[in-house]
Amino acid sequence: MHILQELLFVVLFGAAVYLFTKNARQIWKNIRLGRDQELNDHPEKRWKNVLLxxxxxxxxxxxxxxxxxHFFVYAGFIIINLEILEIILDGVLGTHRxxxxxxxxxxxxxxxxxxxxxxxxxxxxxxxLIRRNILKLYRFRSRDLDGWPRSDANYILITEITLMLLFLTMNTADLALQAKGAAHYLPTGNFAVSGMFAPMxxxxxxxxxxGIERTCWWLHIAGILAFLNYLPYSKHLxxxxxxxxxxxxxxxPKGEMENMPSxxxxxQLMLQPELAASAPPAENMPKFGAKDVTDLTWKNLLDAYACTECGxxxxxxxxxxxxxxxxxRKIMMDTRDxxxxxxxxxxANKGSFVDxxxxxxxxxISEEELRACTTCNACVEECPVSISPLDIILQLRRYLVMEASSAPxxxxxxxxxxxxxxxPWKFSMDDRDKWTRE
Structure with a gap:
């Protein structure tokens, strides 16, 4: 019986890891659809950003x-999952704690x-859950979240609550079995929370x-493995x-826009026409801005997949x-989609894109959305994970103006x-300072 359980666990664990790896590789391929961009300078500043x-x-x-x-959820998720290492080893080796x-x-x-x-x-x-579904804060009422995104957030929160309850119930049943001197349930000492409920x-x-302890054990680890494979489809990536x-x-620096060398x-040629004669002819006409995701950089696409949809x-x-x-927020969600x-x-087409x-x-993303942007940088400043919707907006807008000749x-x-x-004003260069003389 124990060998059968170990085999079942190994199959379950192996399948979960395989599926997650497969989906993660596909997301990485999607991110690499973007243009190359070198972002390896000043590593000390970059590691500081990671830490802070x-x-x-x-x-x-x-x-x-x-x-x-949020820190409780974040710390709980990271630290409690250290306990999963013991569960995995117990599942593979057939041991207990x-x-x-x-x-x-x-x-x-x-x-x-x-x-x-x-x-x-x-x-x-x-x-x-209360903030999202009862209080309904403004940024959670937006139409951006209609459909799957709104449900996704609720599913994750409910799943995390369920996993934690399974963990506590499993420990409570375990302590009760230890008190009864059950085989394989060797005394470990009391636990802070489950110890209060074990007498019940x-x-x-x-x-x-x-039955309760084993059911909670299996549901807990199966839920975590399912959650792992849910991540690639969720904002919780x-x-x-x-x-x-x-x-x-x-x-x-905040607000500095990246110019195209071309x-x-x-x-420069417009300001100094004499340079035009000596300038070598361009081999390939550059494409200005972005029309589709393949015109954006890989960092833009990484931003899209890292978006928390927090609003x-x-x-x-x-x-x-x-x-x-x-x-x-919609700009990032649309880019990811x-x-x-x-x-x-x-x-589907074996490595080739079919139009x-x-x-x-x-x-x-519509022209109306892009033209409404004031380039104030507020979205970049507020994002907790350093995403830049503004960079995508500017590239799409650059295409509209310089490639499609579309501007108000x-x-x-x-x-x-x-x-x-x-x-920007309709005054000749000679008249620009005329107001000072008047």
Whole structure:
């Protein structure tokens, strides 16, 4: 019987790891659809971003209450999962609480810490469910989240509560079995939370307690493996991608826009026409901006997959607050959805992309959304995991203006003035300082 259980566990664990690896590889391929971009400079600054933003959640603490609750969930998820190592080894080797004999009196201390964290995770997730579904905070009422995204957030919170309850129930039944002197359930010492409830199980038979403990054990580990394979389809993929995303975040000063060398060259020739004669002819005409995900950089696509859908960017966006169509959160969700769609297309056609008559611009993101952006950088400043919706907006808008020649009349007049007068206003260069003389 024990051999059968070990075999079943190995098959379950192997299948879960295989499926997660397969899905993770596909997401990596989707991210690599983007253009190359070198982001390896100043490693000391980049590691500092990882420590402060990803591990330390620095930006989350602008709202202390929410930050503390999120930290409980984050710390609980990371630390409690250390206990999974013991569960996995127990499943493979057919043992029970493998680490207990080696750790001695320290073992119940560690399990007690895990249990206290489990309680904080349950409470924090309950508060988040209330904020989303009863209080319905503004950024959670947005149409961006209609359908799957809204359900996804609730599923995750409910799953985390369930996993923690299974963990606590498993330990409670375990302590009750230890008290009865059941075989294989050697005394480990008392646990902080489950120890308070173990006496309530004392009236149950040894068989019933074993059934409860084993059922909770299997459901707990199966739930964690299922959660692992749910991550690639969920916004909670940021649990993993927040770390590389923080490392590769832009180190440019806030608000500084990255210029295209080809555009700079054209402007230089415009200002100094005498250079045109000596300038070598361009071998290939550059493509300005981005129309689809393959025109964006791999970092833009990493941003999209790392998005937590928290909505802090949209809540801080002045265009969004004044009722305009732009939502930075939607920009990231649309970019991720399009990258996933293109990846599936390539996979279905054995490595080749078959034109599906769709593009990120127009089919996912409209011109109206892009033109509403004031480039104020508020979305970038607010994002807790260093995502830049603004960079994607600027690249799509650059394509509209420079490739599709699509711009509002007000913009066209400004562009014309800059080209002719070197200023946005319709004054000749000779008259620019005339107001000072008057």
């Amino acid at each position: 933003l990803a591990f330390g959640q620095k930006k989350m603490f602008r709202n202390p209450l929410v930050a503390v609750l 493998l680490f207990a004999p080696f750790m001695g009196s320290a073992y119940p201390v560690f399990i007690s810490i895990f249990e206290v964290l489990a309680v904080t995770v349950i409470l924090a997730c309950a508060v988040f 199980f004392s009236g149950l038979s040894e068989g019933a307690l074993t 940021h649990i993993i991608l927040a770390f590389p995303n923080a490392y590769y975040a832009s180190l440019l 555009v700079q060259h054209e402007v 802090r960017c949209s809540a801080a966006c002045p265009a969004n607050m004044t009722g305009k169509k732009l939502s930075p 399009r990258a996933t769609e293109v990846g599936k297309n390539i996979q 599906d008559q769709k593009t990120l611009l127009h089919d996912y 009349g007000e913009w066209t007049n400004m562009f014309s003035n800059i080209e002719n007068n070197m200023a």
